[in-house]
Amino acid sequence: xxxxxxxxxxxxxxxxxxxxxxxxxxxxxxxxxxxxxxxxxxxxxxxxxxxxxxxxxxxxxxxxxxxxxxxxxxxxxxxxxxxxxxxxxxxxxxxxxxxxxxxxxxxxxxxxxxxxxxxxxxxxxxxxxxxxxxxxxxxxxxxxxxxxxxxxxxxxxxxxxxxxxxxxxxxxxxxxxxxxxxxxxxxxxxxxxxxxxxxxxxxxxxxxxxxxxxxxxxxxxxxxxxxxxxxxxxxxxxxxxxxxxxxxxxxxxxxxxxxxxxxxxxxxxxxxxxxxxxx
Amino acid sequence: xxxxxxxxxxxxxxxxxxxxxxxxxxxxxxxxxxxxxxxxxxxxxxxxxxxxxxxxxxxxxxxxxxxxxxxxxxxxxxxxxxxxxxxxxxxxxxxxxxxxxxxxxxxxxxxxxxxxxxxxxxxxxxxxxxxxxxxxxxxxxxxxxxxxxxxxxxxxxxxxxxxxxxxxxxxxxxxxxxxxxxxxxxxxxxxxxxxxxxxxxxxxxxxxxxxxxxxxxxxxxxxxxxxxxxxxxxxxxxxxxxxxxxxxxxxxxxxxxxxxxxxxxxxxxxxxxxxxxxxxxxxxxxxxxxxxxxxxxxxxxxxxxxxxxxxxxxxxxxxxxxxxxxxxxxxxx
Numbered sequence: 001x002x003x004x005x006x007x008x009x010x011x012x013x014x015x016x017x018x019x020x021x022x023x024x025x026x027x028x029x030x031x032x033x034x035x036x037x038x039x040x041x042x043x044x045x046x047x048x049x050x051x052x053x054x055x056x057x058x059x060x061x062x063x064x065x066x067x068x069x070x071x072x073x074x075x076x077x078x079x080x081x082x083x084x085x086x087x088x089x090x091x092x093x094x095x096x097x098x099x100x101x102x103x104x105x106x107x108x109x110x111x112x113x114x115x116x117x118x119x120x121x122x123x124x125x126x127x128x129x130x131x132x133x134x135x136x137x138x139x140x141x142x143x144x145x146x147x148x149x150x151x152x153x154x155x156x157x158x159x160x161x162x163x164x165x166x167x168x169x170x171x172x173x174x175x176x177x178x179x180x181x182x183x184x185x186x187x188x189x190x191x192x193x194x195x196x197x198x199x200x201x202x203x204x205x206x207x208x209x210x211x212x213x214x215x216x217x218x219x220x221x222x223x224x225x226x227x228x229x230x231x232x233x234x235x236x237x238x239x240x241x242x243x244x245x246x247x248x249x250x251x252x253x254x255x256x257x258x259x260x261x262x263x264x265x266x267x268x269x270x271x272x273x274x275x276x277x278x279x
Numbered sequence: 280x281x282x283x284x285x286x287x288x289x290x291x292x293x294x295x296x297x298x299x300x301x302x303x304x305x306x307x308x309x310x311x312x313x314x315x316x317x318x319x320x321x322x323x324x325x326x327x328x329x330x331x332x333x334x335x336x337x338x339x340x341x342x343x344x345x346x347x348x349x350x351x352x353x354x355x356x357x358x359x360x361x362x363x364x365x366x367x368x369x370x371x372x373x374x375x376x377x378x379x380x381x382x383x384x385x386x387x388x389x390x391x392x393x394x395x396x397x398x399x400x401x402x403x404x405x406x407x408x409x410x411x412x413x414x415x416x417x418x419x420x421x422x423x424x425x426x427x428x429x430x431x432x433x434x435x436x437x438x439x440x441x442x443x444x445x446x447x448x449x450x451x452x453x454x455x456x457x458x459x460x461x462x463x464x465x466x467x468x469x470x471x472x473x474x475x476x477x478x479x480x481x482x483x484x485x486x487x488x489x490x491x492x493x494x495x496x497x498x499x500x501x502x503x504x505x506x507x508x509x510x511x512x513x514x515x516x517x518x519x520x521x522x523x524x525x526x527x528x529x530x531x532x533x534x535x536x537x538x539x540x541x542x543x544x545x546x547x548x549x550x551x552x553x554x555x556x557x558x559x560x561x562x563x564x565x566x567x568x569x570x571x572x573x574x575x576x577x578x579x580x581x582x583x584x585x586x587x588x589x590x591x592x593x594x595x596x597x598x599x600x601x602x603x604x605x606x607x608x609x610x611x612x
Binding site: 169172174175176178179180181190194 | 326329331350351352353356357358360361362363364365366367368377378381382425437
């Protein structure tokens with residue numbers, strides 16, 4: 001940044017605002033993590049205190065390891081998230097390419113129809129989804145979850161990606177056509193690499209709600225074999241008694257994989273958010 | 280080896296017709312330039328020839344074969360784009376080789392063709408680089424190289440010099456002229472710059488609003504423009520158009536005189552006027568004169584000519600070089 005447009009006072013103010021926001025955003029995560037390392041008594045006596053020599057306890061993590069099959073829950077969550085993410089990116093990008101690249105009858109209508117899902121929450125259709133899953137025998141399978149999540153994330157991903165695809169040079173695609181590349185090859189080798197930042201943006205926006213979702217696992221896949229982490233953590237919450245050590249430890253563990261995925265995408269993400277603003 | 284015929288080619292986007300019945304014959308080895316203002320349909324026509332756009336009617340024949348249902352890669356054409364359109368993830372060499380690999384050309388053949396093209400365009404030092412590591416001029420040379428290795432029947436150029444700076448534009452123009460002489464290939468070139476058209480073409484096709492206004496060699500168009508549009512488009516500075524009646528020319532609506540065919544005199548002449556502005560270009564001097572009877576006239580004089588603004592002058596036209604146009608803008612011969 002040039003000195004002429006940036007005074008120290010202004011940049012201090014900007015940083016103060018950003019730091020405050022960061023603190024607010026990170027505070028709940030911080031509380032979950034510190035309390036997961038404390039004994040039950042300490043959680044209640046000083047919820048904001050750091051774990052000390054007297055209060056430190058791994059009882060929560062031991063409970064998580066002993067009760068329930070958490071490695072399996074993690075595996076389920078990962079499978080559901082990663083596979084849904086893959087389908088969302090693949091189908092979303094393909095639909096976006098078709099909408100932005102080809103002129104056909106009903107192109108605009110199709111785009112609007114596909115974008116409609118952004119405005120209507122998929123949970124409104126829960127009953128119908130459950131009926132479909134029962135009828136097709138997919139209840140209590142990961143497939144059911146993957147199908148629902150793919151459908152849930154497609155509208156936004158198509159909307160974002162088709163805007164980005166429009167910015168890919170027509171000349172480049174035409175050069176590919178003249179060199180004899182098939183439309184699939186043009187899509188996969190020329191267009192997709194150029195919209196990679198947008199794909200990362202979509203991936204992050206898609207991944208987090210899927211990983212955190214409790215609703216659909218609870219309704220369409222509550223069996224022991226298909227439990228996800230968020231659902232698994234629920235078994236520590238009872239009507240009369242809640243094992244807070246277990247809940248907090250399970251949640252602290254659940255943050256880790258999503259953090260790793262986020263770090264993988266974040267380098268691309270920053271480019272994705274800022275690109276388009278300046279060429 | 281590469282001829283092209285267009286038979287009443289039409290194109291419309293919805294209700295708007297952008298090309299009306301285009302007929303054109305291009306002989307083998309000819310360098311043909313489509314020129315016209317932006318939006319005149321010249322690029323659309325080129326894209327129809329390439330097969331990147333479907334026509335709404337009419338036929339395109341390459342080497343006598345109807346190609347309307349042939350995909351671009353099988354038409355025996357190669358195209359150079361304004362934005363270079365190099366594959367960003369491939370090296371210069373792979374950029375040039377990709378089309379041949381797609382066509383399953385034997386590897387040795389690809390090697391020799393790429394080597395020949397890179398030699399011709401002095402790209403040997405850059406073969407291992409990616410497009411991002413090249414300058415604009417080098418990128419355009421790679422794009423031309425990619426076209427050459429395909430040994431096409433027809434080269435198509437879509438405003439290839441528009442993204443280059445002035446000095447590079449002249450160099451690349453010379454390069455393209457040299458390539459045309461060496462390869463003796465048929466080339467079709469689209470530009471909005473009449474200087475490029477005049478300097479490169481064997482045959483210029485002047486287009487306006489989806490129609491061909493006139494086809495001819497550069498000097499034919501300069502000497503015998505068919506109508507007002509062509510007369511105004513070819514030549515720089517633009518031809519002066521003056522109301523015929525006010526100047527006493529019978530039987531015409533407008534008369535046209537090129538700035539280089541006007542003479543200035545301080546004492547006597549056809550039209551009296553006052554100097555408004557003088558442009559010194561070094562070899563030429565353009566003088567703008569506001570006449571009493573007509574509007575401002577541009578006069579091109581050769582060498583260094585000094586005229587003070589507001590001085591009174593007489594402008595006279597060489598009668599041999601006065602064009603007369605009728606009501607519809609057609610030239611009267």
